[in-house]
Each structure stands twice: as structure tokens, then as C-alpha cells.
Amino acid sequence: MRETAFPEATQRAAIEVAGLHVAIDGQPLLDVRELVLDGPGPTLILGPNGAGKSLLLRCLHGLIAPDRGTIRQGGVAMGAAHRSCQAMVFQRPVLLRRPVAANLDFVLRRQGLGRAERRQRIAELLAEGGLAGKARQSARSLSGGEAQRLAILRALATGPEILFLDEPTSALDPAATQAIEAMIRRAARRGTRIVMVTHDIGQARRLGHDIVLMQGGCVAEHAPAHVFFEAPRSEAAKRFLAGALVI
Amino acid sequence: MQDFAQEFKSAAALILAGDPELWAIVLLSLKVSLLAVLIAALIGMPLGAALGVGRFPGRRAVVIVLNALMGLPPVVVGLLVYLMLSRSGPLGVLNLLYTPSAMIVAQVVLVTPIVAALTRQTVETLDAEYSEQLRSLGVSRLASVPTLLWDSRLALLTALLAGFGRAIAEVGAVIMVGGNINHVTRVMTTTIALETSKGNLALALALGTILIGIAVTVTGAVSLLGLNDDRGALKHA
Numbered sequence: 001m002r003e004t005a006f007p008e009a010t011q012r013a014a015i016e017v018a019g020l021h022v023a024i025d026g027q028p029l030l031d032v033r034e035l036v037l038d039g040p041g042p043t044l045i046l047g048p049n050g051a052g053k054s055l056l057l058r059c060l061h062g063l064i065a066p067d068r069g070t071i072r073q074g075g076v077a078m079g080a081a082h083r084s085c086q087a088m089v090f091q092r093p094v095l096l097r098r099p100v101a102a103n104l105d106f107v108l109r110r111q112g113l114g115r116a117e118r119r120q121r122i123a124e125l126l127a128e129g130g131l132a133g134k135a136r137q138s139a140r141s142l143s144g145g146e147a148q149r150l151a152i153l154r155a156l157a158t159g160p161e162i163l164f165l166d167e168p169t170s171a172l173d174p175a176a177t178q179a180i181e182a183m184i185r186r187a188a189r190r191g192t193r194i195v196m197v198t199h200d201i202g203q204a205r206r207l208g209h210d211i212v213l214m215q216g217g218c219v220a221e222h223a224p225a226h227v228f229f230e231a232p233r234s235e236a237a238k239r240f241l242a243g244a245l246v247i
Numbered sequence: 248m249q250d251f252a253q254e255f256k257s258a259a260a261l262i263l264a265g266d267p268e269l270w271a272i273v274l275l276s277l278k279v280s281l282l283a284v285l286i287a288a289l290i291g292m293p294l295g296a297a298l299g300v301g302r303f304p305g306r307r308a309v310v311i312v313l314n315a316l317m318g319l320p321p322v323v324v325g326l327l328v329y330l331m332l333s334r335s336g337p338l339g340v341l342n343l344l345y346t347p348s349a350m351i352v353a354q355v356v357l358v359t360p361i362v363a364a365l366t367r368q369t370v371e372t373l374d375a376e377y378s379e380q381l382r383s384l385g386v387s388r389l390a391s392v393p394t395l396l397w398d399s400r401l402a403l404l405t406a407l408l409a410g411f412g413r414a415i416a417e418v419g420a421v422i423m424v425g426g427n428i429n430h431v432t433r434v435m436t437t438t439i440a441l442e443t444s445k446g447n448l449a450l451a452l453a454l455g456t457i458l459i460g461i462a463v464t465v466t467g468a469v470s471l472l473g474l475n476d477d478r479g480a481l482k483h484a
């Protein structure tokens with residue numbers, strides 16, 4: 001079922017992590033022995049607060065250099081060049097202090113698009129994200145959910161090969177969540193690898209091809225979604241799904 | 248009391264009649280201070296921006312010195328510029344002492360630290376907010392500077408206005424290096440000081456009124472800009 005939903009599976013750049021270790025101020029925060037993201041659909045990362053999910057995304061996106069370990073994308077060691085074909089939506093969206101449309105224009109301009117083309121793209125994107133009437137409003141005056149939507153639109157506007165999303169729908173109403181999930185699915189279908197953190201287990205079920213459960217800076221389980229939800233192997237996953245506090 | 252009322256009346260008459268001497272002094276003041284702020288901006292903004300985003304050893308010390316320089320006593324600046332420009336000073340050959348140029352130099356020395364320090368602070372604060380996002384979007388450190396400057400333009404304009412306010416209201420330094428020469432280096436503040444001591448209160452009062460008008464306008468503009476900036480910030484607080 002799921003495999004047929006994402007036909008261009010093999011074109012996606014795989015991410016391979018080995019022996020990843022991050023410590024800040026002597027405190028070990030991340031310890032991922034092995035993680036391979038090469039599935040044909042979105043990877044959903046679950047885990048309790050402070051498990052290291054955001055930190056892992058930052059490492060994968062090259063914003064934090066690990067103390068040890070390697071991250072490869074498409075078989076090549078992660079470098080600054082990779083970041084240009086990735087995009088990330090941060091847990092707390094950072095919008096430029098400019099109008100909504102100018103936030104999108106900022107990334108489109110970097111792609112060397114002409115004025116008319118940019119205008120059209122912006123109109124399309126805003127319509128897609130339900131922000132059509134807000135083009136001229138200051139981005140900093142958007143509501144929390146609107147800001148999150150704009151951050152997602154901006155990330156999509158870069159046309160990334162890999163898209164990292166850190167709880168992108170945490171502030172969205174159900175309808176907006178659905179719209180964003182549809183956008184994410186479309187991007188996945190177009191060939192973008194999606195790596196997304198969420199606390200919404202229903203969302204992980206809806207979107208996830210494979211699930212990563214983080215706990216205490218480590219990967220407790222990485223399994224295809226149906227395995228993870230129907231027959232979790234690790235004790236941590238069982239307890240997490242049962243709603244128990246995982247520490 | 249009666250005398251004062253009379254002085255106020257003649258001051259108002261001077262302003263309303265467009266007294267040429269009065270307006271020549273106002274124009275020279277504006278010219279000197281605006282030029283000084285322009286030059287201070289050209290030096291101070293890049294310096295401030297570099298300090299705001301750059302990371303190099305000794306940066307903290309430079310920032311502390313710069314902040315301290317914001318409070319330079321104008322009289323000391325006047326003295327230092329005087330020494331530089333006086334005939335036996337290192338720049339004596341330029342023959343700038345007691346010219347409007349000397350006053351501009353003194354005001355540049357006073358204003359540049361203000362512009363640089365405020366720019367540094369503004370750019371650094373915005374950089375803390377933006378840097379990870381810009382890095383994610385593939386913008387290099389150096390390339391992020393124009394973005395940071397553009398997005399903090401209101402605060403930077405405020406810094407320039409603050410610098411202008413300091414320049415136009417300052418007496419000590421310009422009187423020392425300008426000499427308060429009639430029709431040559433007489434600006435509003437120095438004329439007010441001189442005319443008051445001579446008992447010519449009408450001209451002093453007229454200039455004082457205009458100076459207050461300028462100061463109030465500048466301060467008003469600064470707080471208006473600040474208000475507009477806050478309106479966006481409130482939502483995100």
C-alpha cells in the first residue's frame with residue numbers, strides 16, 4: 001500500500017548516520033550508533049521532550065557539527081553544499097521582519113528567478129498555505145499558526161531534496177494541520193525526502209512510512225510504521241505507545 | 248518680567264520675519280551636523296555591523312571601549328581635535344582650525360561611537376534571532392550582513408537620529424575648534440552661549456526656540472520609529 005503511494009522511491013537521497021555523538025558543555029546529548037533513512041516515504045520522529053529530536057535534525061541539517069561520527073547524504077559526507085539542497089522548518093519558526101510575501105521572495109530570489117516568475121510562485125504558495133490575503137501583512141504580526149504555515153511554505157519554496165520539519169503543526173488547527181499534511185504528502189510524492197518530528201501519534205500514523213523513536217539522545221527503535229504501531233519491538237516503544245512516561 | 252516679554256516678542260519677530268542672520272546660523276548648524284552624521288554613518292555602520300556579526304579575539308574589549316566612547320565628554324573631544332588641527336599638530340598643514348570643517352570633524356568624533364555602538368547592538372541582537380535560519384537557507388555569514396542591516400533599518404535610523412540629536416545640541420567641542428567666528432563658524436548652540444553672555448537675549452531665544460523645535464522633532468521621530476518597531480515585536484513576545 002504505502003510503497004505505491006511514493007513511486008519515485010529510489011530517487012531520494014538517503015541519509016546514513018554512523019557513530020554520531022554530540023556533547024555540549026561536557027554533557028552528552030546525542031548518541032546515535034546507526035540510523036539509515038532510505039525509505040520511500042516520510043520518516044516520522046517521535047519521542048518525549050528533551051529526547052534529542054531537534055538536536056538530531058540540526059545535526060542532519062549540518063547546523064551542529066558532531067563531536068564524533070559521520071553523516072552521509074546520497075553516499076557523500078555531509079558538507080555545506082548539502083545544506084543548499086535541504087530545507088528545515090524550525091520548532092520555533094524564525095520569520096524575517098518583512099511582509100509575508102517578502103519572506104517567500106527572499107528564498108525565490110536566491111534561486112535566481114525573475115520578477116514575474118517570483119510573483120506567480122508567491123501567489124501560488126500563499127494560496128496553497130491559506131495565506132492568500134496576507135501577502136502584505138508584516139510576518140511578525142501573523143498568528144502562531146499562520147507563522148508556522150509561512151515557515152513551511154518558505155521551506156517548500158526552496159524546492160529541497162530533503163525537508164526537515166520540527167513539529168511543524170504543533171500550533172495548527174485541525175483543518176490547517178490537514179492542509180499542511182497534504183502539502184507534505186505532495187512534496188514527498190514529488191521526490192522530497194521528508195524527516196519530521198511530531199508529538200502527534202495520529203499524524204505519525206497518517207504520514208509516516210517509517211518511525212524513529214528517540215529517547216535520552218539515542219534511537220530506541222526505527223521500524224516501518226505498521227511494525228512500530230502494531231508490533232513494536234523495543235520496550236521503550238511499547239511504553240511510549242501505551243502513554244507511559246518514557247525517561 | 249516686562250523685559251522678558253519684550254525679548255520673547257522680538258525673538259518671535261526674528262523667526263517670523265525670516266531674519267537672514269538667524270537663518271544663516273540655523274542653516275550652518277544643520278549643514279555641519281547633517282554632514283557629520285553622514286560621515287559618522289559611513290564609518291560607524293560598517294564598523295558596528297562587523298563587530299555585531301564578526302567573531303575575533305579581542306572583540307569583547309573593542310565592544311566595551313566603543314560603548315565607553317559613546318559618553319565622550321565633548322570638551323575633551325574639542326581639546327583633542329584642537330590639538331590635532333592646530334598649526335603645530337599632526338594635521339596642522341590642512342589649515343582646518345576655525346573652519347566649519349573642523350566642527351564637522353569634532354562632531355564626527357562625537358557621533359561615530361554612538362552610531363557604531365548602537366549598530367553593533369542592533370545587528371548582534373537580530374543576528375542571534377536570524378543566524379540559524381539564514382544558515383539553513385544557505386546564506387553565508389558575510390552575505391547575511393545586508394539582510395541584517397535591512398531588517399533593522401528602523402533601529403539604525405533611530406541610531407542616526409540619536410547621533411544627530413547629540414551633534415546639533417553640542418556646544419563645547421564646536422566652540423573650541425570652530426572659534427565661534429561671526430558669519431563663518433557660528434552655529435546655533437555657540438551663538439546662544441555668546442549672545443546670552445552679551446545680553447542679546449532676542450537672538451538667543453529665537454535660536455533656542457528653533458533648536459528646541461529640532462530636538463523635539465528628532466526625539467519625536469525616534470519614539471515614533473520605536474513604536475512602529477514594537478508593534479511587530481509585541482506579537483512575538
Ligand SMILES: Nc1ncnc2c1ncn2[C@@H]1O[C@H](COP(=O)(O)OP(=O)(O)OP(=O)(O)O)[C@@H](O)[C@H]1O
Binds near residue numbers: 049051052053054056
Ligand atoms: N545548546 C544547548 N546547550 C545545552 N543543552 C542543550 C542545547 N541544545 C539542546 N540541549 C539539551 O539537549 C536535550 C535535547 O534537546 P532537543 O531540543 O533535541 O529536545 P527535543 O527532543 O526536540 O524535545 P522537545 O520535544 O521538547 O522539542 C535537552 O535536554 C536540551 O536541554
Ligand SMILES: [Mg+2]
Binds near residue numbers: 053054055091166
Ligand atoms: Mg524539539
